Amino acid sequence: MEKLNVFASRLLPTEDFVCSGHRACQGCAEVLAMRMVHKELGRNTIAASATGCMEIITSPYPETAWRIPWIHVAFENPASVASGIEAGYKALMRKGRYPRRKINFVGYGGDGATADIGLQFVSGAMERGHDMIYVCYDNEAYMNTGIQRSSATPFGASTTTSPAGKVSIGQQTWKKNVPEIMAAHNIPYVATVSPSYPFDLNRKVRKAADVEGPAYLHVYSACPTGWRMRPELAVQIGRLAVETGVFPLYEVENGKYTITQPISEFRTLRDYLKLQGRFRHLTDDVIDDIEARLRAEYRLLEAKVRMTHEEEV
Amino acid sequence: MAERKGMEVSIAIAEAASACDVDCIAAYPITPQTHVVEHLSEIVADGDLDAEFIPVESEHAAMSCCCGCAAAGARTFTATASQGLALMHEILFIAANLRLPMVMVVANRSLSGPISIWNDHSDVMTERDVGWIQVFAENGQEAVDLVIMGHRMSEDKRILLPLMVNFDGFILSHMVEPIEMPTREEVKRFLPDYEPQQRLDIDNPITMGPVGMPVVYTEAKMAAEWAVRDAYKPMVEIMGEFEKEFGRKYKPVETYRTDDSEILFVVMGGISETAMTWVDKVRDAGVKVGLVRFRMWRPLPVEDFKKAIAGVKVLGVLDRHFSPGGPGGPMAQEIKYMLYGQDHAPKIVETVVGLGGRDVNFIDFDQIFDRCKAVLGGAPVPPFELIQVRGGHYGKA
Ligand SMILES: Cc1ncc(C[n+]2csc(CCOP(=O)(O)OP(=O)(O)O)c2C)c(N)n1
Ligand code: SF4
Ligand SMILES: [Mg+2]
Numbered sequence: 001m002e003k004l005n006v007f008a009s010r011l012l013p014t015e016d017f018v019c020s021g022h023r024a025c026q027g028c029a030e031v032l033a034m035r036m037v038h039k040e041l042g043r044n045t046i047a048a049s050a051t052g053c054m055e056i057i058t059s060p061y062p063e064t065a066w067r068i069p070w071i072h073v074a075f076e077n078p079a080s081v082a083s084g085i086e087a088g089y090k091a092l093m094r095k096g097r098y099p100r101r102k103i104n105f106v107g108y109g110g111d112g113a114t115a116d117i118g119l120q121f122v123s124g125a126m127e128r129g130h131d132m133i134y135v136c137y138d139n140e141a142y143m144n145t146g147i148q149r150s151s152a153t154p155f156g157a158s159t160t161t162s163p164a165g166k167v168s169i170g171q172q173t174w175k176k177n178v179p180e181i182m183a184a185h186n187i188p189y190v191a192t193v194s195p196s197y198p199f200d201l202n203r204k205v206r207k208a209a210d211v212e213g214p215a216y217l218h219v220y221s222a223c224p225t226g227w228r229m230r231p232e233l234a235v236q237i238g239r240l241a242v243e244t245g246v247f248p249l250y251e252v253e254n255g256k257y258t259i260t261q262p263i264s265e266f267r268t269l270r271d272y273l274k275l276q277g278r279f280r281h282l283t284d285d286v287i288d289d290i291e292a293r294l295r296a297e298y299r300l301l302e303a304k305v306r307m308t309h310e311e312e313v
Numbered sequence: 314m315a316e317r318k319g320m321e322v323s324i325a326i327a328e329a330a331s332a333c334d335v336d337c338i339a340a341y342p343i344t345p346q347t348h349v350v351e352h353l354s355e356i357v358a359d360g361d362l363d364a365e366f367i368p369v370e371s372e373h374a375a376m377s378c379c380c381g382c383a384a385a386g387a388r389t390f391t392a393t394a395s396q397g398l399a400l401m402h403e404i405l406f407i408a409a410n411l412r413l414p415m416v417m418v419v420a421n422r423s424l425s426g427p428i429s430i431w432n433d434h435s436d437v438m439t440e441r442d443v444g445w446i447q448v449f450a451e452n453g454q455e456a457v458d459l460v461i462m463g464h465r466m467s468e469d470k471r472i473l474l475p476l477m478v479n480f481d482g483f484i485l486s487h488m489v490e491p492i493e494m495p496t497r498e499e500v501k502r503f504l505p506d507y508e509p510q511q512r513l514d515i516d517n518p519i520t521m522g523p524v525g526m527p528v529v530y531t532e533a534k535m536a537a538e539w540a541v542r543d544a545y546k547p548m549v550e551i552m553g554e555f556e557k558e559f560g561r562k563y564k565p566v567e568t569y570r571t572d573d574s575e576i577l578f579v580v581m582g583g584i585s586e587t588a589m590t591w592v593d594k595v596r597d598a599g600v601k602v603g604l605v606r607f608r609m610w611r612p613l614p615v616e617d618f619k620k621a622i623a624g625v626k627v628l629g630v631l632d633r634h635f636s637p638g639g640p641g642g643p644m645a646q647e648i649k650y651m652l653y654g655q656d657h658a659p660k661i662v663e664t665v666v667g668l669g670g671r672d673v674n675f676i677d678f679d680q681i682f683d684r685c686k687a688v689l690g691g692a693p694v695p696p697f698e699l700i701q702v703r704g705g706h707y708g709k710a
Contacts, residue, residue, distance in 0.1 A: 046513045048381060049522075059523035069513035071384050072522035073407050077377035080369065084339060084381020085513060087365040091336040091387055095363055097506065098386070103515060121377070124370030 022065040027231020030221035050109030051075035076118035079125035082107030111152035139223035189215040191251035196238025228277020322453035323348035336387035339378035345482035372397035383413035386512035395422035409444030431670020434633035453490035481583035565614035571603035641697030
């Protein structure tokens with residue numbers, strides 16, 4: 001039934017809760033994604049932000065880009081803060097001191113806040129089962145502090161702390177798979193989304209909001225500044241990421257995997273890499289290795305889809 | 314008025330939080346605080362308190378979570394000690410500067426290394442700059458009363474700051490003491506439901522915790538300074554109201570037999586009970602000595618302290634923490650700040666005692682008193698001393 005839903009751009013809400021006037025770089029797809037997420041979540045939402053680009057660019061006092069209640073406490077802890085807000089309202093509503101109503105409690109952070117310094121906090125909040133959404137805006141490095149590597153930086157990318165050099169190809173480790181770590185928490189909903197696929201994004205944000213209990217969204221967030229890329233390519237690069245198998249779009253609902261944008265024929269990885277200065281130094285054999293590993297990962301994902309839907313076949 | 318019952322102090326503190334009808338408790342276990350949170354989780358599990366007990370995965374998360382609870386407008390309580398307080402350090406500043414009311418009890422314990430679960434004040438004294446209200450309890454009843462007053466102070470519209478109730482680990486936390494535990498109804502008369510001044514509210518969205526550019530940062534810090542300093546007056550008022558309601562009197566600086574003393578000891582926390590007994594003994598032998606204790610530590614009750622020690626010749630200061638290679642113990646430093654340049658300021662004999670659970674007993678008081686008497690007799694003021702070092706004393710000189 002769901003597949004018959006009609007999506008058309010004119011049906012999207014016109015109201016924005018992350019407003020223009022913020023200070024993101026030209027072509028920032030991280031703030032684009034955040035705006036789309038909050039457009040879908042709507043007015044009855046409270047957000048807790050990590051330190052990072054999305055905090056700095058939206059809240060230089062006395063200005064704010066936020067039309068919903070928003071709090072920033074520190075870098076590693078938005079999951080804990082959001083879980084506290086959820087618990088606070090839960091108690092107040094139960095005790096009759098605040099009217100019962102549906103509020104979306106959101107904690108969000110960058111890949112650094114999520115995959116590295118805050119992994120424990122996200123894990124804790126998800127494990128405890130709060131009725132909240134955690135959103136990771138993954139631009140694959142610590143952009144706010146000047147493009148340092150994170151554990152979510154892709155293999156081979158040159159960053160300011162994983163620079164390509166005479167004896168190094170840049171990032172030497174494979175991207176940490178945080179959505180999988182979250183799926184291993186057995187929470188009701190995990191999904192990867194990309195602002196380059198707006199309807200897919202909307203549908204998943206809606207599910208994350210409607211599901212009872214914790215939901216995790218991992219958002220592909222192109223960063224022209226950090227990726228050494230032309231700003232006008234930010235949306236296109238997101239499509240290429242999916243078409244080349246770099247960032248598969250899928251969801252895990254109560255343990256069941258579904259690839260929401262299946263790829264039958266992959267584009268060559270070179271189409272994706274060549275647009276970004278951070279991969280400029282990669283040689284053909286390295287690119288071939290990366291591509292082979294991406295294919296293997298996609299096969300694994302497909303296997304998970306089959307395995308978790310077995311009884312339906 | 315409630316009857317007195319023998320109770321472990323940690324259990325009594327949990328009961329006090331429950332009597333305050335707290336909405337949220339986010340805490341992580343650490344010795345010697347554990348009994349407080351264990352008992353609170355029992356109270357919630359038995360349905361005797363309608364609250365969210367959030368078993369977070371660390372103290373950093375506990376404090377972060379408490380920020381969220383308080384920002385939602387919930388009455389918030391937590392407890393920690395030592396390494397846990399140190400792990401919270403980053404967020405303590407932020408909770409204060411976001412003006413989020415909450416009460417945290419700290420079962421004071423030494424900081425590692427070497428790791429030690431026993432009592433001193435190194436945990437709280439390294440957190441003097443965080444912008445919280447900080448008060449000290451000397452016995453179980455005071456700890457209970459300060460938790461109740463603490464919520465009222467923290468939530469007072471003229472204060473709106475997080476508040477830390479310090480009580481000594483083990484030597485107080487694990488003692489069974491006679492406690493008068495007010496009922497929830499009695500507490501409610503003194504502490505009405507919390508109505509937040511500001512909260513994260515979908516009907517009235519606000520941005521909390523924005524970036525402070527250099528054009529506003531100094532002003533934000535000035536506001537933090539005013540907030541803590543100006544808390545003094547309403548805190549004293551609330552202590553007065555507490556006395557009216559419950560009959561127990563509290564003062565920012567407590568004194569004991571200070572009349573016509575030439576020498577006063579200055580202490581903080583649980584050792585004051587031993588110190589009082591010692592003062593009685595010495596006084597009975599005809600020597601005029603008394604005791605001064607800080608109840609309120611932040612804001613620093615400067616005028617009360619000056620009044621309490623007026624006319625005294627020598628102060629024996631017993632710190633429970635010090636800064637290696639620095640100016641000695643924190644209490645002594647701050648006393649010097651209060652008295653520097655003042656005419657007829659007393660001489661100060663600075664000592665550090667009771668580190669990492671070492672017992673402080675009459676022999677130690679006697680030793681420190683000997684030094685004070687020597688100074689009173691005209692001997693030069695000795696440098697700060699770590700008393701109780703086995704094999705001899707260590708002086709800074
Ligand atoms: C405890 C702590 N360590 C380090 C920092 C410095 N810091 C602020 S934001 C940031 C990186 C943010 O990276 P990410 O989470 O990926 O967000 P992005 O800016 O890339 O969106 C760092 C290292 C900090 N604020 N707090
Ligand atoms: S550095 Fe990247 S993520 Fe940060 S605002 Fe600029 S484009 Fe966006
Ligand atoms: Mg990042």
